[in-house]
Amino acid sequence: MFTGIIQAVGRIAALEPVGGDLRIAVDAADLDLGDVALGDSIAVNGVCLTAIALGDGRFSADVSTETLNCTTLGELAAGDRVNLEKALRLADRLGGHLVSGHVDGVGDVVSVAPDARSLRWEFAVPEALARYIAAKGSVAVNGVSLTVNAVDGRRFGVNLIPHTMRQTTFGDLAAGARVNIEVDLMARYAERLFEGKRGEE
Known part of the structure; x- marks a missing residue:
């Protein structure tokens, strides 16, 4: 499990x-x-991802075909940030929200616009x-815990403060x-429970 609070930015x-x-x-x-x-x-x-090799400030991981099909990892190139x-420990603060690291799908950035000192993003x-x-x-x-401001059909908007942009x-x-x-x-759990209850009825 993770929190969605990014600890460092690395490079491929x-x-x-x-x-x-x-x-x-x-x-x-930096991690x-x-x-x-x-x-x-x-x-x-x-x-x-599971670390299969460690050393000199670097780690390696294997990425399965399933993960490549469901995420953007296969689109990365050497040098990309x-x-x-790291995985959440039981004693850690939960600063974001519970994140499993099991990506549900790929979305697109629709727009980015200034909003006072932050930026309003639409996906x-x-x-x-x-x-x-x-x-x-x-x-x-992309692993960052965000609060949804608004939803319109398949689109949703968030605000990113300067700290989030830097980190x-x-x-x-x-x-x-x-x-x-x-x-x-x-x-997801709420939907599953609702489906079970509806099935009983």
Whole structure:
């Protein structure tokens, strides 16, 4: 589990096709890897990956075909910046919201516009995900926990403050960019419970 509070920004050091999958190496000099062991989880742009190699401020992870099909990781290139977060520990503060690192789908940046000192971003998501996104609810975009300001069909808007822009890779994005979307876990569980109750009736 993760919180959606980005701990560092890293860079893709290498991408290597392996048996139809992809192995990525990430330069993570600004992320404290001292307490990370082989097999631990690290979220890369919101995607939970397993560290299979560690050393010299870098980690490597294998990315399955399923993950490549459901996320933007397959679109990355060497040198691209990525949001990084280590897995949540039970004693940690939950500053964002509970994020699983299991991306639900890919959305698009529709627009970015100034709004006082922050920026108002609008995203579009696949129809199947739109019903899980609610005004004042939570959503993770490229691993960043965000509060939804408004919803209009498949589109939703958020405000990003200067701190978030500095501490994440949002500054690298513009209209047309594709982003990883994870909807709020609570929305999915609520739907499942409702379906079960409706089935009983």
